[in-house]
Amino acid sequence: MSLFSAASYASPHEGYFLKASFYSSGSRTASGEHFNQHGFTAASRTLPFGTRLCVTNPATGRSVVVRINDRGPFVRGRDLDLARGAAVALGMIERGTATLKIVRLSRSASISL
């Protein structure tokens, strides 16, 4: 599997790369949870709510763990929308979008960093 194939969820525990943006507005997420723009959460069109991803910004070397609690982004060519707090921590606010390395985490999942 190419590590650069966007939006490939075939091998959940390997690292792959996704195009991500961030958002800070809204009051309610698609999961029903209150939206906290400072939280480490994210929106995905396909991943189940509650999925945890270890997300790395190669440009800054920073990694955070985000939890999927919303649906989106509804913009072509973007696969993940991070709550602003996670984007701040990853150092991607100025550029607005970033190509991030993603590792899907689960109980006792195998992880390579």
Added chain:
Amino acid sequence: MSLFSAASYASPHEGYFLKASFYSSGSRTASGEHFNQHGFTAASRTLPFGTRLCVTNPATGRSVVVRINDRGPFVRGRDLDLARGAAVALGMIERGTATLKIVRLSRSASISL
């Protein structure tokens, strides 16, 4: 193993809790690397340089991955000293110290979150 036994490195891939503080001064780390206070790095007295830890602040629910590149903290009762950038991301700046959940990561290590 109790999850609350501080500084227990016996079972590296389980979660355990450590008392952590943060630091922002210094120019050179014990690994020889330049100290970047905005980096996601940390000091430990015992863990090998290059070790990656997934660190969660239960008070904020935020998790980041830090890499050990320095030695410390040399204060009784504290087990981990985070570069300020990681502490900001975890939301522990105001309190100064925090009890953090730690999962040690390695290539293909088992991780539970």
